[in-house]
Amino acid sequence: MLKKDLIELCLLHLLAQGDQYGYDLLRRLHDAFPGTQESAVYALLRGLCREGCSEQYMGQVSGGPARKYYHITDGGLARYGGLLKQWRALAEALAELGIA
Amino acid sequence: MKKDYMTRLEGWARWMLPPQEAEDVIADYRDIVADDELRRGLGKPREVIAPLTTKKAYRVWLAVFAVMAACILIPADSPLPLGLYPVWYTLFSPDGFIIPGVPMFLWFMITGLALSLIWFRPRRGEGKAPLPRSILIVLAVLLAVMGLIWWTFWQITLYPDGALANPVFLLPYGFWWPLADIYVGGNLLSFLLEWSAVPLAVVGMTGLVKARVRDRRWRAVYFLSLSVMMLAFAVLALLTSMTVSAEPLDTWRLCIEITVIGLIGTGVSLC
Numbered sequence: 001m002l003k004k005d006l007i008e009l010c011l012l013h014l015l016a017q018g019d020q021y022g023y024d025l026l027r028r029l030h031d032a033f034p035g036t037q038e039s040a041v042y043a044l045l046r047g048l049c050r051e052g053c054s055e056q057y058m059g060q061v062s063g064g065p066a067r068k069y070y071h072i073t074d075g076g077l078a079r080y081g082g083l084l085k086q087w088r089a090l091a092e093a094l095a096e097l098g099i100a
Numbered sequence: 101m102k103k104d105y106m107t108r109l110e111g112w113a114r115w116m117l118p119p120q121e122a123e124d125v126i127a128d129y130r131d132i133v134a135d136d137e138l139r140r141g142l143g144k145p146r147e148v149i150a151p152l153t154t155k156k157a158y159r160v161w162l163a164v165f166a167v168m169a170a171c172i173l174i175p176a177d178s179p180l181p182l183g184l185y186p187v188w189y190t191l192f193s194p195d196g197f198i199i200p201g202v203p204m205f206l207w208f209m210i211t212g213l214a215l216s217l218i219w220f221r222p223r224r225g226e227g228k229a230p231l232p233r234s235i236l237i238v239l240a241v242l243l244a245v246m247g248l249i250w251w252t253f254w255q256i257t258l259y260p261d262g263a264l265a266n267p268v269f270l271l272p273y274g275f276w277w278p279l280a281d282i283y284v285g286g287n288l289l290s291f292l293l294e295w296s297a298v299p300l301a302v303v304g305m306t307g308l309v310k311a312r313v314r315d316r317r318w319r320a321v322y323f324l325s326l327s328v329m330m331l332a333f334a335v336l337a338l339l340t341s342m343t344v345s346a347e348p349l350d351t352w353r354l355c356i357e358i359t360v361i362g363l364i365g366t367g368v369s370l371c
Contacts, residue, residue, distance in 0.1 A: 022128035026138060038132065038141045043151035046125070050154070056124055068127050 007033060007044050009087055012080035015054055015072040022070065045070070053079050106133050109145035114313040116153045119223055125152060161312075164219050168308055171212035172326050175205075175333065176301030205330045205358070212326050213365040216308075220316035222371075231370065232315055238303065239366065242324045245296070246331060246359065252289065253335045253355060293336040300329040320369035327362025331355060 010029055014020060025045060026038050033041065048054045053076035059069040072080070109129055113122040129148075133139050142148050307321030338351040 021131070023131035023135070023138075026132060027135070030138060030141075037143060038138050039143055039148040039151065042128070042132070042148075046121075046152050067131075068124055 003033075003036070004044060005083055005086070007036070007041055008048065009080070009083040011041075011045055011048060012053065012072060012076055012083065015070055016077065016080055019057075019059070019069040019071045021059070021067045025070065048076065048079075051075070051079075105139070105145065106130065109133070109148060111313050112145045112149040113152075116149050116158055118157060121152075125149070164215055165308070165312070168212055168215050168219075168322070169305060171208045171215075172301050172304040172308075172322070172329070175208060175329055176297040203354070205333070205354075206361075209326060209330060209358070209361055209365070213323055213361070213369075216311065216319040216322055217365075217368065220311050220319045222316070229315070231317060235315070235317055235321060235370075238307070238321050239324060242300075242303070242321070242328055245300075246324075246328050246362070249293070249328070249331050249335060250355070250359070253338075253351070256335075256339070257352070290336060290339050293332045293339070296332045297329050300325045300332075304329070317370055320366045323369050324362060324366045327358055327365065330358045331362070334358060 007029065010032060011025060014025055014028060022042065022045065026041055029041055030038065045054075049056060049070070052073060054070045054072050056068045056070055059067055106129070110126050113125050113129075116122075117125060132142070304322045304325030307318045307323075307325060310318035311322060334351055334354045
C-alpha cells in the first residue's frame with residue numbers, strides 16, 4: 001500500500017463521516033502527514049472528484065461566505081471499502097511480524 | 101504577500117484548468133492560503149496547480165490557443181526584419197488559397213472568430229457580470245483606429261489630389277520623406293499601415309490571454325484587433341500592389357467585408 005493510497009483512505013474515511021469542505025480536510029490531514037505537501041494532498045482530493053469517488057456542491061453557511069462541500073459517492077464508498085480491506089490486511093501482516 | 105500569492109495562483113488555475121474546475125480550486129485555495137501554516141507548505145503557485153491538470157485537456161487548450169495566436173501573429177510577422185515580408189500580399193491574393201477565389205484573410209478571420217466563440221462560450225449557469233470597463237476602453241481605441249484607417253482610405257481613393265494637398269498627408273509625403281524612403285512603399289503612410297500590425301498583435305494577444313484568465317469577453321478585443329490589422333493590410337495592399345489589375349473598387353469590397361465581419365464578430369463576442 002503506497003502513501004498515496006493511505007492519504008486517499010484517510011480522505012475517504014473523513015468524507016464517509018460527513019460532508020466537508022476542502023480546507024477542513026487538508027487541515028485535519030496536515031498533522032497526520034507532516035512531510036507531505038498540502039498541494040499533493042489536495043491533488044489527491046481533486047483526483048477522487050475526477051474519478052467519481054466524490055462530488056462537490058455549494059453549501060450554505062450562516063454568517064459566512066458560501067463554501068463548496070465535498071460529498072462521498074457510492075463509487076467512493078466502494079473505493080473506501082477496498083482500501084480499508086487492504087489496510088487491515090497490511091496491519092495484520094505487520095502484527096504477525098511483531099510490528100505493533 | 102497572501103494577496104499576491106492568491107492572484108498568481110488564480111491566474112495559473114484559470115490558465116491550466118477548465119473554467120469550472122478552476123473556480124472550484126480557487127474557492128478551496130482561498131481558505132487554504134489564508135491559513136499561514138498550510139500556505140508555508142504549498143510551494144509556488146504553478147507547482148500547486150500543475151498536478152491538478154488533466155494532461156489531455158491542457159494539451160487541447162494549448163493547441164487551440166496556438167491556432168488562435170497563429171491567426172493574429174502570422175500576419176503581424178510581415179513587417180519584422182526576419183518576417184514573412186509579403187504575407188499581406190498572400191492574404192489578399194485574388195487567386196485565393198484552400199478554396200480558389202476566397203482570399204486568405206477570410207480564413208484567418210473566420211478561424212480566429214469561430215475558435216474564440218466556441219472555446220470561450222458561456223458556461224451553463226454562468227451569471228451575467230457587468231462588462232469590464234477596461235474591455236470597453238480598449239475596444240473604443242481599436243474602433244478609433246479602424247475609423248482612422250477608413251478615413252485614410254476614403255481620402256486616398258476619392259480625393260487622391262486633395263489627399264496630397266492635405267496637411268495631414270504632407271507629413272507622410274513631405275516632411276518625413278528622407279526617413280520614410282527606406283521603408284516599404286517609400287512613404288510614412290505605408291510604413292504606419294504595415295507596422296500597425298505589431299501593436300495590434302500585442303493588443304490581440306493580450307485579449308486572448310485575458311479571455312482565458314479574466315473574462316471570456318476579452319475575446320472581443322482579440323477579434324477586433326485581428327479585424328483592424330486585416331483592414332490596415334487591405335489598404336496597404338492597394339497602396340503598394342504592383343498588380344496592374346489592382347482596383348480601388350476591389351479594395352472597397354474587401355474593406356467593407358472585413359469591417360462588417362469584424363464588427364458583427366466583436367458584437368457577438370461581447371455576449
